[in-house]
Every structure is written in structure tokens, then in C-alpha cells.
Amino acid sequence: MAALAREDGARGQEQGRRGCEHYDRGCLLKAPCCDKLYTCRLCHDNKEDHQLDRFKVKEVQCVNCEKIQHAQKFCEECSTLFGEYYCSICHLFDKDKKQYHCESCGICRYCM
Template sequence: MAGEGVQENFGCTHYKRKCILITPCCDKEYTCRVCHDDNENHELNRRSVEKLKCMKCNTIQKVSRTCTNCDIEFSKYCCNICNLYDDDISKKQFHCEFCGLCRLGGRENFFHCKKCDLCLATSLKGNHKCVEKVSHDVCAICRDDLHTSRLKLHVPDCGHLIHYDCYYNLLKSNNYACPTCNESLVDMGDVWKHLDEDLANTEMPEEYKNVILDILCRDCHKTSKAKFHVVGLKCGECGSYNTCRN
């Protein structure tokens, strides 16, 4: 499928570039790995690509920054480790040697957390909960890989990564707990105040008034005792209602 998705100014809908990948897995021609993966029943390891085809003169050659025949530069950004070519440098691409792949957004705006094994925004340096190799997993909602994801990621206080769109849709469906650990994803203080009022205004039957339960808080991760109530079981440590019987 030579040059699939090629537009007038070269490239495809995913990347602007002047070369086509010769995919070793199926010996076909695709403008990029995304075009390949969208059309095949397997994924392309772009690092395994050894040959390119120039989109200007059609010369097939070893991977390089420029064409060996017509000298055209294949792209303004070129990473010969990832075999990533892109003319749109407004994305501020950079290669992270620790992640082992190219990231977007500018090297100066990120740092690599060695425990999380992930590039994070500089604003999170010393200000996030580390979860060892947290990105080497799938999104708890869509089940797509996180480490190589081309989608924006959200880092909640609990440290369990989730795609930002998945996070947003989770909140829209009135689910406010991390799907991995059940810790609250947003500040629930106002909600807990409303539940305090509901609890105070909802009288329990006499036989349940003095029933005491051992509970575990999913937010502060501490145990405490709480009076049984249909409205909810309030954590005696932090006041959260994100609790369960211990």
C-alpha cells in the first residue's frame, strides 16, 4: 500500500514527512507505524525498520535523515533510534533515553522519574506519588498501553496513570474513584459536607442507632470505627465517605 495517506505536501494524517517505511514484519510500504497498525492485524516495531523509500524520488535506501539520491531532508525532526520522522516541530519532540522513546512537549518542560520510569511535567518534580514503573501497564479503563501511548495522560494524586480522555469521561459518568485503587480522584470535600448534612437529617431505626462497624478508608488508607448509617460510613480519621467495611 505504497504511500498510503500521502498528501500533496507529503506525509500522512499522523505525520508530515518525506519518506515511507518499508515494514520488515510484512514487507509493505507505509507512511508511518500508525498507518500500518490501523491496516494490519499486528503492530509494527518501528525500531526494526531498516529501509525507507524517498517520497520524492522513490529511492529505497537504509534509514537516514536525508535521501542518498536526491539529498532531500526527510523531516525537520528525526530520531534514528525510534525511526521517527516529523516536519511539525511545533510538537517539540525529544528523545528520552530512559523512556526509550520520543516524547512531545519540549525536554525543558519534563523530567524523568526513575522510579515511575516515565517523563513527567516539571511541576510534578518532588510533588507526585511514585508508583514503580507505573507506565508499564495498560489504562485501567480502555486497556491500551500507557508507556507508548500517543494520547495525553493524567497523573492523579494516587499516582496511577490514566488517559486524560478516560479520566474526563469517568468524571462525566459520576465516578470519582481511581479504577485501580479506589482513592478519590478529585477533591470531594464539598460532597462530604453534603453527606454530613444528609446523615444528620436522616434518623436511623432504633435497632441500628448504636451499631458500630470497623471501616477502612480508601482515601487515607486508615482504619477506624463508624456508626452504621444508610447515608454512608464516615472515616474517623479524615472525614471521607469513600470507605468500606474492614
């Protein structure tokens, strides 16, 4: 399967951080609404005329090997860690900032 083109300005590892200004992650989200790849829903929403529903994300693309696959914590092809924290409901990948999925709110939150 051919890799899709990146639609955002995702920063690479050469700058000391993977991801975008919002999240540090090793994958791109495949937006089910437009089939474009973005580092996060905020980057998507800033460029598109519609919003990405994070709960509908089913696929991601590894930033290292570019394999498109089901959303999960590690790449099934090259074992790249997509995020120290991963929520399979919200499809949030990020460094571990003591996040947790709040069942009452229905989204991920940060512990203070």
C-alpha cells in the same frame, strides 16, 4: 531496484503537506514485518492485522525519487529532507515540534 507500491493513503506535496494525518515527512517506512511501505506505524497498524515495530525499521523510500535506502534524515539520491526531526532509534521523522528521544522511556517525546 523497483519501487514498492504504497499501502496507505499518503498525501502528496500537491495538498501542501507530505506524509499522512499523523506525520509530515518525506519518506515511507518499509515495514520489516510485511515488506510494505507506509507513511507511519499508525497507518500500518490501521490497515494490517499486526503491528509495526518502529525500532526494527531499517529502510525507507523517498517520496520524491522513490529510492529505497537506509533510514536517515536526507535522501542519499536526491537530498530530500525526510523530516526536520529524525530519531535513529525510534525512526521517527516529522516536522520539528521540539521532540527529543527520552532515554528513560525509550521513545521520542514532545516538549511542552
